[in-house]
Amino acid sequence: MAVYRRNYRPYSGAQTPEWSRFLVLFRYSRRNLFRSRFLTGFLVLCFFWPIACMVWIYLAHSASFLAKLGLPPELISIDNKFFFLYMTVQGVLSFFMTAFAGPGLISPDLANGSLPLYFCRPFSRAEYVLGKSSVLGILLSQITWIPGVILFIIQASFAGASWTRDNLWIAGSLALSSLILIAILSLLSTALSAWVKWRIVAGALLVAVVPFGAGLAEAINAVLRIDAGHFFDLRYLVATVWTNLFLVDNERAVSVGQAWIAILVYGSICLWLLMRKIRAYEVIR
Amino acid sequence: MTQPGAPVSESSGSPTGAPSVPLIELNGLTVRFGNRDILHGLTASLRGRAIGLLGPNGAGKSTLINTLLGFYKPTGGSAKVFGQDIGTNLRNIRSLVGYMPENDAFISKMNAVSFVQMMGELSGLPSRVALERAHEALFYVGLAEARYRQLGTYSLGMKQLAKLAQAIVHGPKLLILDEPTNGLDPSARQRMVRMVREIRDSREMRIVLCSHLLRDVEDTCDEVLILKQGQIAHYSDLDEERRSNKRFVELEIYGANGDFTAAIEKLGCECAVTANRMKMVLADGVETRDIFRIAAEQQVRIRRLNFRRDTLEDIFLKAMES
Numbered sequence: 001m002a003v004y005r006r007n008y009r010p011y012s013g014a015q016t017p018e019w020s021r022f023l024v025l026f027r028y029s030r031r032n033l034f035r036s037r038f039l040t041g042f043l044v045l046c047f048f049w050p051i052a053c054m055v056w057i058y059l060a061h062s063a064s065f066l067a068k069l070g071l072p073p074e075l076i077s078i079d080n081k082f083f084f085l086y087m088t089v090q091g092v093l094s095f096f097m098t099a100f101a102g103p104g105l106i107s108p109d110l111a112n113g114s115l116p117l118y119f120c121r122p123f124s125r126a127e128y129v130l131g132k133s134s135v136l137g138i139l140l141s142q143i144t145w146i147p148g149v150i151l152f153i154i155q156a157s158f159a160g161a162s163w164t165r166d167n168l169w170i171a172g173s174l175a176l177s178s179l180i181l182i183a184i185l186s187l188l189s190t191a192l193s194a195w196v197k198w199r200i201v202a203g204a205l206l207v208a209v210v211p212f213g214a215g216l217a218e219a220i221n222a223v224l225r226i227d228a229g230h231f232f233d234l235r236y237l238v239a240t241v242w243t244n245l246f247l248v249d250n251e252r253a254v255s256v257g258q259a260w261i262a263i264l265v266y267g268s269i270c271l272w273l274l275m276r277k278i279r280a281y282e283v284i285r
Numbered sequence: 286m287t288q289p290g291a292p293v294s295e296s297s298g299s300p301t302g303a304p305s306v307p308l309i310e311l312n313g314l315t316v317r318f319g320n321r322d323i324l325h326g327l328t329a330s331l332r333g334r335a336i337g338l339l340g341p342n343g344a345g346k347s348t349l350i351n352t353l354l355g356f357y358k359p360t361g362g363s364a365k366v367f368g369q370d371i372g373t374n375l376r377n378i379r380s381l382v383g384y385m386p387e388n389d390a391f392i393s394k395m396n397a398v399s400f401v402q403m404m405g406e407l408s409g410l411p412s413r414v415a416l417e418r419a420h421e422a423l424f425y426v427g428l429a430e431a432r433y434r435q436l437g438t439y440s441l442g443m444k445q446l447a448k449l450a451q452a453i454v455h456g457p458k459l460l461i462l463d464e465p466t467n468g469l470d471p472s473a474r475q476r477m478v479r480m481v482r483e484i485r486d487s488r489e490m491r492i493v494l495c496s497h498l499l500r501d502v503e504d505t506c507d508e509v510l511i512l513k514q515g516q517i518a519h520y521s522d523l524d525e526e527r528r529s530n531k532r533f534v535e536l537e538i539y540g541a542n543g544d545f546t547a548a549i550e551k552l553g554c555e556c557a558v559t560a561n562r563m564k565m566v567l568a569d570g571v572e573t574r575d576i577f578r579i580a581a582e583q584q585v586r587i588r589r590l591n592f593r594r595d596t597l598e599d600i601f602l603k604a605m606e607s
Contacts, residue, residue: 008425008484008487008489009418009421010456010489011455013410013414018409021409024403024406025403028395028399108393112389112391113386113388113391114390114392115390116354116390117386117404117448118407119354119355120354120379121404121407121408121455122379122408122409280351280354281351281356281357
């Protein structure tokens with residue numbers, strides 16, 4: 001119908017599959033997110049370290065370069081510690097990326113009361129959370145495991161089949177450590193922004209929560225002379241799991257199993273907080 | 286791609302006949318928040334093309350709507366929309382419904398076209414179709430010129446229209462309007478009411494209109510459910526009410542004597558005379574032309590003849606007093 005006729009017209013055509021509806025939210029949220037030039041600039045910045053690592057890998061396999069420096073080839077080794085360092089830097093960048101991008105995903109919907117418009121449609125709360133979180137998931141994947149795996153492939157292509165066979169687990173560690181980081185950061189930022197409707201405050205809160213947890217952990221450990229304070233330090237818990245995944249020697253006060261459980265508990269709390277707030281209307285009892 | 290939801294042609298009311306399945310069926314529906322009963326065992330069967338939900342603030346109108354949309358879970362009883370239970374077929378029901386909420390509900394950083402298109406896509410429209418229909422819906426509600434403006438810059442009236450556009454973009458079978466004229470100036474209110482009437486008369490959509498403004502409901506609805514403190518205070522078929530009230534006539538007469546009244550009463554009508562005014566309830570089979578005939582015979586001058594009917598305000602006040 002031509003728009004000028006201004007008649008109401010019912011729709012009886014084909015519909016998209018129900019499972020794909022969360023992708024609509026993903027697409028629009030991502031488009032809104034990338035309206036920010038700062039975010040685009042920061043995303044570009046996040047690729048500097050992977051590029052530096054790539055150059056490092058190349059130079060490590062460049063015999064002429066090493067000869068010029070007079071270094072033995074085994075001095076610059078590309079191993080689990082190298083990839084652990086790569087992930088540590090990208091993890092910090094991911095955190096700041098989440099602090100900037102995460103709150104903007106849900107806060108505006110809550111502030112403008114648009115949740116009833118989503119949920120009066122055949123669209124569930126779980127799909128909403130999935131749609132919004134997948135924006136962060138893809139964004140953080142672009143700066144964590146995807147470049148990490150590319151680096152691994154580049155290294156494998158230089159180092160040969162035997163190195164690849166012996167170190168294939170590193171690729172798995174890259175993926176798993178990234179997934180842990182992405183999941184916990186996505187949940188934390190969405191849960192915080194669901195409770196604090198003001199986007200800037202939600203971002204600031206996310207930036208404050210992690211150092212606050214670390215400070216609280218240190219204070220508890222110092223005052224009570226225990227190690228259990230580390231359970232309040234999310235950064236420490238993630239690092240504990242990562243050191244285990246990358247087989248990096250590092251004395252940790254919390255066991256890997258305990259760290260896993262603590263991370264799962266934090267994730268569950270975030271999910272619970274999120275599902276309590278992501279409702280069409282809040283019930284005041 | 287799949288075909289849209291469940292078939293509703295039978296239940297949604299054909300353009301020609303009355304619907305065989307009620308639009309909304311409530312069976313002892315109870316909703317409780319904490320210790321407070323918000324809706325107490327509502328039982329009703331609503332079949333009208335446009336149903337008005339009336340009641341004072343806090344009567345439970347919005348809670349009823351929100352329960353039908355699945356936002357609140359019933360603590361007792363059940364409800365059906367188009368014959369489908371809200372407990373088991375919620376997704377199906379939602380695919381048939383367009384909802385315009387009472388409060389501000391928009392995405393400030395989006396223009397109206399993107400906003401309405403996104404809502405269409407979330408309802409299952411393919412992207413291109415959603416874009417086309419978003420433009421149509423915005424033209425239809427009168428936001429054509431402003432459709433590329435960000436929603437955050439809209440006036441209250443424009444936001445209401447944008448909410449209406451998102452509610453109809455996917456071609457729902459049932460349009461639920463929660464206080465659609467809230468905060469509108471008189472001309473914007475009139476425009477909104479006219480549009481709701483147009484939608485009702487197009488017979489493509491059934492309407493549930495929730496309001497505390499009697500005039501809006503009276504102008505647009507043919508069936509009214511009046512709620513009071515979470516209970517049904519009155520149910521009224523306005524069309525039927527209008528028809529039955531046609532039997533009640535008020536006359537302004539001059540030159541009448543007792544014979545005129547007696548002649549009228551002879552026809553079986555009940556009369557009450559005060560000075561120059563006469564009120565009567567017409568008996569079955571008696572038409573106004575019979576009154577005029579007797580007046581001519583008795584040389585009585587009729588200055589005015591009104592069909593007095595209970596206004597919705599009368600009905601509402603009676604319901605509130607009961």
